[in-house]
Amino acid sequence: MKITRIAAYQVTLTVPSVYKLSGGRLFETLDSTIVSIQTDSGLTGWGEACPFGVFYGPAHGHGVRAGVAELGPRLIGANPMRVERINDFMDDVLPGLNYVKSALDMACWDILGKALGQPVCELMGGRSDHDLWIAASVSTGTPEEVVANVQRFRDIGYRCFSVKVGGEDPSLDVARVQAVMKARRPNEEYILDANRGWSLEAALRFASLLGAADAWIEQPCKTYRECLSFKRRTGLPLSLDEILTGPDVLLQALADDAVDAANLKTTKVGGPTKMRRMRDICHEAGISMSIQETGGSDIAFAAICHIAQSTNAALCRHIWDPRELAAETLAHGAPVVEGGKARASDRPGLGIDVVMEALGDPVAVYE
Numbered sequence: 001m002k003i004t005r006i007a008a009y010q011v012t013l014t015v016p017s018v019y020k021l022s023g024g025r026l027f028e029t030l031d032s033t034i035v036s037i038q039t040d041s042g043l044t045g046w047g048e049a050c051p052f053g054v055f056y057g058p059a060h061g062h063g064v065r066a067g068v069a070e071l072g073p074r075l076i077g078a079n080p081m082r083v084e085r086i087n088d089f090m091d092d093v094l095p096g097l098n099y100v101k102s103a104l105d106m107a108c109w110d111i112l113g114k115a116l117g118q119p120v121c122e123l124m125g126g127r128s129d130h131d132l133w134i135a136a137s138v139s140t141g142t143p144e145e146v147v148a149n150v151q152r153f154r155d156i157g158y159r160c161f162s163v164k165v166g167g168e169d170p171s172l173d174v175a176r177v178q179a180v181m182k183a184r185r186p187n188e189e190y191i192l193d194a195n196r197g198w199s200l201e202a203a204l205r206f207a208s209l210l211g212a213a214d215a216w217i218e219q220p221c222k223t224y225r226e227c228l229s230f231k232r233r234t235g236l237p238l239s240l241d242e243i244l245t246g247p248d249v250l251l252q253a254l255a256d257d258a259v260d261a262a263n264l265k266t267t268k269v270g271g272p273t274k275m276r277r278m279r280d281i282c283h284e285a286g287i288s289m290s291i292q293e294t295g296g297s298d299i300a301f302a303a304i305c306h307i308a309q310s311t312n313a314a315l316c317r318h319i320w321d322p323r324e325l326a327a328e329t330l331a332h333g334a335p336v337v338e339g340g341k342a343r344a345s346d347r348p349g350l351g352i353d354v355v356m357e358a359l360g361d362p363v364a365v366y367e
């Protein structure tokens with residue numbers, strides 16, 4: 001099988017109500033890139049890459065499309081079913097910049113599944129029969145607003161909450177967390193996610209004020225050095241997210257005993273292939289995972305469900321539904337969320353039917 005045509009589409013996703021992270025970071029829209037790969041077999045695969053705005057991590061929508069412009073013409077004629085070889089090639093042609101490769105890699109997995117008549121989860125190790133619990137991404141605000149945001153998700157069945165902290169005043173963050181913990185129910189899980197918003201000093205002050213709280217702290221500071229220092233000086237359970245941009249960083253964090261839980265996101269790490277490698281490294285290391293995306297629509301959600309559904313149930317703590325922050329429907333057939341949980345599709349490939357009218361005209365075509 002050979003790739004004959006690659007098209008890139010740009011879609012501006014609407015965040016239904018303004019989403020807030022620490023440091024005044026507001027999200028009203030997200031810039032998503034959808035990629036289709038056509039083949040000489042008649043099969044077409046779809047992928048999506050959607051960085052979380054421009055100030056979440058080292059990635060942005062224009063960058064995705066610039067990367068596809070470099071890689072797209074060079075992939076014409078390649079066999080998309082050889083996903084590891086496609087990744088080797090992309091890493092040779094364009095070293096680093098994993099996020100620009102994610103949509104292309106995802107589309108190759110869609111083709112592989114369609115060609116073999118198997119859902120992607122079966123090809124990533126085999127379906128594991130567990131519900132995929134969705135972590136609610138709880139927008140920051142006053143303690144009362146955060147408690148109300150948690151309750152809004154609890155009312156529709158969620159039991160995992162990523163509570164956003166990382167503000168300038170650690171005591172206000174502690175007040176947010178204590179207000180939420182006061183209303184905590186049995187079987188609920190909490191991640192205190194600073195989204196790299198704290199200085200090391202602020203993170204240490206937060207930790208000393210927090211006291212005993214059954215929760216992970218996620219990505220307290222900007223750099224790996226600061227996060228490592230935080231871990232060594234507090235001993236608190238630490239999840240890494242923004243700085244886990246590929247398998248190399250994960251391996252270093254494991255070598256330094258700096259990570260207890262990993263937040264893996266498809267766009268951030270470079271697509272399902274690298275996500276699978278990181279998933280398997282975490283599995284061997286006994287590190288629990290949250291399998292997520294930085295943003296996106298039904299296409300991205302379908303992909304993370306397949307990766308999570310093929311992950312050891314005991315280590316797959318939760319996933320995330322990026323459609324919380326996307327009003328548009330770009331595909332039908334993505335898993336339905338009911339009671340705060342979902343399951344990957346049984347259909348071949350990603351199991352989705354893209355809504356062509358929602359994409360508009362391609363912004364670039366390579367053939």
Ligand SMILES: [Mg+2]
Pocket residue numbers: 193195218219241242263
């Ligand atoms: Mg996070």
